[in-house]
Amino acid sequence: MKISRREPVRAIVFMDGIMEETRQKILQLLIEKGAVPVSEIQSTLNKTYSTILSHLDMLEKAGLVSWKWIKRGRKPQKAYYIHSKLVDLEIDLEIFAKVLNLKKLRELAKKLIELERNRNKFKKNYSVSEIMNILGTDSATALALRNYMDIFEDEIVKTLFKIFIDELGGEKLETRELAEKMNIDEYWAVKILKSA
Numbered sequence: 001m002k003i004s005r006r007e008p009v010r011a012i013v014f015m016d017g018i019m020e021e022t023r024q025k026i027l028q029l030l031i032e033k034g035a036v037p038v039s040e041i042q043s044t045l046n047k048t049y050s051t052i053l054s055h056l057d058m059l060e061k062a063g064l065v066s067w068k069w070i071k072r073g074r075k076p077q078k079a080y081y082i083h084s085k086l087v088d089l090e091i092d093l094e095i096f097a098k099v100l101n102l103k104k105l106r107e108l109a110k111k112l113i114e115l116e117r118n119r120n121k122f123k124k125n126y127s128v129s130e131i132m133n134i135l136g137t138d139s140a141t142a143l144a145l146r147n148y149m150d151i152f153e154d155e156i157v158k159t160l161f162k163i164f165i166d167e168l169g170g171e172k173l174e175t176r177e178l179a180e181k182m183n184i185d186e187y188w189a190v191k192i193l194k195s196a
Contacts (some may be wrong), residue, residue: 001063001084004167005092008099008140009147010063016087017062022047027064027082035070035079042121056080061151099144105153108135110159120161124125124187157191159185164192 017023042052059065070079116122130144179189
């Protein structure tokens with residue numbers, strides 16, 4: 001696996017993944033056993049199911065683990081495994097130093113959503129130069145924000161879902177109608193409707 005210098009947020013998530021004790025134990029278990037069902041990870045580490053899922057989600061965002069369905073007994077189970085045992089990590093310190101705060105990036109993403117919904121339409125993909133122009137940021141911050149939005153798409157959907165509830169009361173709408181009313185791409189409207 002390669003994490004390029006243009007993926008500073010993935011690098012942060014990766015380092016967080018390998019530095020946290022429970023995640024280290026999960027990685028060690030997966031290295032030793034291969035594909036392991038969530039229930040077995042939970043019982044081995046003696047943690048709650050939701051705690052294990054949260055850690056696996058971060059490891060998946062970091063690109064360290066993947067999952068597949070395996071058959072154990074009569075039911076198929078979701079089993080996690082190490083995506084790649086070798087990681088090539090490339091860090092551009094100029095970019096990396098500006099993105100160490102994921103909370104700041106979350107706030108910038110919310111600002112981008114607000115500005116774009118009021119100005120044009122909040123879309124799925126933005127270029128670095130578009131983000132720079134809209135938010136008035138430097139290129140390193142814009143690159144980090146684009147990377148953040150790719151990795152933490154679920155956070156973007158949560159933000160949009162909250163807006164949907166606040167502005168439209170969660171009313172039943174078709175994808176196109178929701179996209180028009182919220183001034184967002186249909187891609188996001190589909191994600192919101194799946195969350196409802």
